[in-house]
Amino acid sequence: MSSLPFLTQAEIDQICEPLTQPGAQRRYLGEVLKLQVHEKPNGRPLVARSEFERVLGAERFGLPQSSPQNAPNVLGMMAHLEQRKKNGTKTQGR
Secondary structure (H helix, E strand, O other): OOOOOEOOHHHHHHHHOOOOOHHHHHHHHHHHOOOOOEEOOOOOEEOEHHHHHHHHOHHHOOOOOOOOOOOOOHHHHHHHHHHHHHHOOOOOOO
16 A cells, blocks of 8 residues: 555556546546545646545455455345334325
8 A cells, every 4th residue: 555645647547447538537536436536737636545545445445355344234134124024115195
C-alpha cells in the first residue's frame, strides 16, 4: 500500500479500466463510485487516498473471500423472512 496522500495515475487507470480519457475517468470516479474528485491542471482526476478508502472500505481489502465480513448474512435474512411470515402481507383496501 502506498503512503502517498493521493491515488497515483496508475491506480486510477486500474480502477477506471477500460476508460482512458481523463474526463471519462473523472465522471466514473465521481458519478459511479461516488468519490470526491478534483481536477488536476492537466485535466486528470485527483482523488485523495483517504477518500478512496472511506468510500470503498479499505479495511476489507486484505480479508479473504470467505471472511464473515464478506459473506452474506444468512441468519439475518432468515430472521427477516420469518418476521414477514408472522406479520403477513399488509395492504390497504380501497
